[in-house]
Amino acid sequence: MADSTRRDExxxxxxKALLDTAERLFAEHGVHAMSNRRISEAAGQGNNTAVGYHFGTKADLVRAIVRRHAEEIENIRVGMLADIGDSTDLRDWVECSVRPVTRHLAALGRPSWYARFIAQVSADPALYALTEEEFFGASPSLRKLEDGLTRCVPVLPAGVHTDRAVMTRHLIVQMSVERERALADDTPTTRPTWHDTADGLVDAIVALWQAPVTTGAPTPK
Amino acid sequence: MADSTRRDExxxxxxKALLDTAERLFAEHGVHAMSNRRISEAAGQGNNTAVGYHFGTKADLVRAIVRRHAEEIENIRVGMLADIGDSTDLRDWVECSVRPVTRHLAALGRPSWYARFIAQVSADPALYALTEEEFFGASPSLRKLEDGLTRCVPVLPAGVHTDRAVMTRHLIVQMSVERERALADDTPTTRPTWHDTADGLVDAIVALWQAPVTTGAPTPK
Known part of the structure; x- marks a missing residue:
């Protein structure tokens, strides 16, 4: 084996060791609590600047972790979207919102860290914008999904539509975190499989989008 | 003024300075990222052990922050529960789940930190258990609310019922965080007032509880 090949490996x-370690530490302790130095150390790198050398800034590191999951999620989503075509059934579009995430998590095995990592990143406005960009940049399928869903939901006031899209995202992330954490901690899960968790999410999210809109309700006593 | 009174004040x-500072720092950076020493410093205390002296452990400090909001929230909840009595309308019970939080946040003014503080605490299983205890211990009204809500929702498989209760909590917390953060950062909010945000939450949560349950759906392709 040539020296250069050996060095590449x-x-x-x-x-990989740095990404694995960073994903786990970010998931468990939050992105801001972990310095690049501490990640380098925890990954067993003698050189404490290993993260900087291999990835750059912390934002670059977060981006690299997002990227290594994005492709698999994208593949699942593209396949599901091809199957539903121009469906006018809201449930089909909600399935395409939920299952790419839950199937990816199921495929990661146990324990996984990705749901908790994404929850930490989503809680940070700057990092969230960065990962959105990373996702949307790499994923025309997300736009297709948004458009398809919008065609199937009732016409809503702009703020209500936005709120429900945000609620959808939070439900998917937070319920994935609940299940991922229970599996990692070996505590009981509410549903037997990721597939069942996804069923529950799809039921709830379809209902949420179809809910009648109350506006200007009188202030209850 | 007697010396002892002056010292009490x-x-x-x-x-108060320590609680204000801790609440803000926990909300912005996470509970684990902030040491008691750093909170003491940021609160302008010459003595870096001020948190330890006045509150004890970090868990005690978190508990003290929860407690100073719990009473006002409890008062709103008790009043609302008295008004609805033995209502059999699910919406009434959902109102009692949502509005005590959003009204408290509205009353805190701008910027507030409480929603983001609670989101950080809720993301930590140990701290979450601690605050649950703090809430339930101090609040028979929360049990009354759970019982009332359970009487009005469809009979659901246990895991589905639990999931929907967890979804309810996440929606209230996360949508409060979104609005609180937008107000603090002076970015546009999706709805004009906390009252409108609560309307949107109540609509969504009522629909979520009433959603038909899919079980054992065939795995989509």
Missing amino acids: QVRATR | QVRATR
């Missing part, structure tokens, strides 16, 4: 292994 | 002012 070593670099790949180091980068 | 000084202690009260110090404790």
Whole structure:
């Protein structure tokens, strides 16, 4: 084996160790609580600047973690969207919102960290914008999904539509976190499988989008 | 003024400064990212052990922050529950779940930190259990609310019922965080007032509880 090939493999292994470690530490302790130095140390790198050398800033590191999950999620989503075509059934579009995430999490095995990592990133406005960009940039399918869903939901006041889209995202992320954490901690889960968790999410999200809109309700006593 | 009274007032002012500072720092950076020492410093205390002296452990500090909001929320909830009596309308019970939080947040003015503080605490299983205890211990009204709501929702498989209760909590917390953060950052909000945000939450949560349950759906392609 040529020296350069051996060095390439070593670099790949180091980068993987850094990404694995960062994902876990970010998921458990939050993105801001973990310095690049501490991640380098925890990944067993003698050189405390390993994160900086291999990835750059912390935002670049977060982006790299997002990226390594995005492709698989995108593949699932593209396949599901091809199956439903121009469906006018809201449920089909909600399925395409929920299952790419839950199937990816199921495929990661146990324990996984991705749901908790995404929850931490989503809680930070700057990092959230960055990952949105990363996702949308790499994913025309997300636009297609938004458009398809919008065609099937009632016409809503703009603020109500936005709120329900935000609620949808939070439900998917937070319920994935609940299940991921229970599996990691070996505590009981509410539903037997990721597929059942997704069923529950789809039921709730379809109902949420179809809910009648109350506006200007009198202030209750 | 007697010396002891003056000292009491000084202690009260110090404790308030520590609680205000801790609430803000926990909300912005997460509970684990902030040491008691850093909170003492940021609160302008010359003595870096001020948190330890006045509150004890970090868990005690979190508990003290929860407690100073709990009473006002409890008062709103008790009043609303008295008004609805033995209502059999699910919406009434959902109102009692949502409005005590949003009204409290509205009353805190701008900027507030409480929604983001609670989101950080809720993301930590140990701290979450601690605050649950703090809430339930101090609040028979929460049990009454749970019972009333359970009487009005369809009979659901246990895991589905639990999931929907968890979804309800996440929606209230996360949508409060979105609005609180937008107000603090002076970015546009999706709805004009906290009252409108609550309307949107109540609509969504009522629909979520009434959604038909899918079980054992065939795995979509």
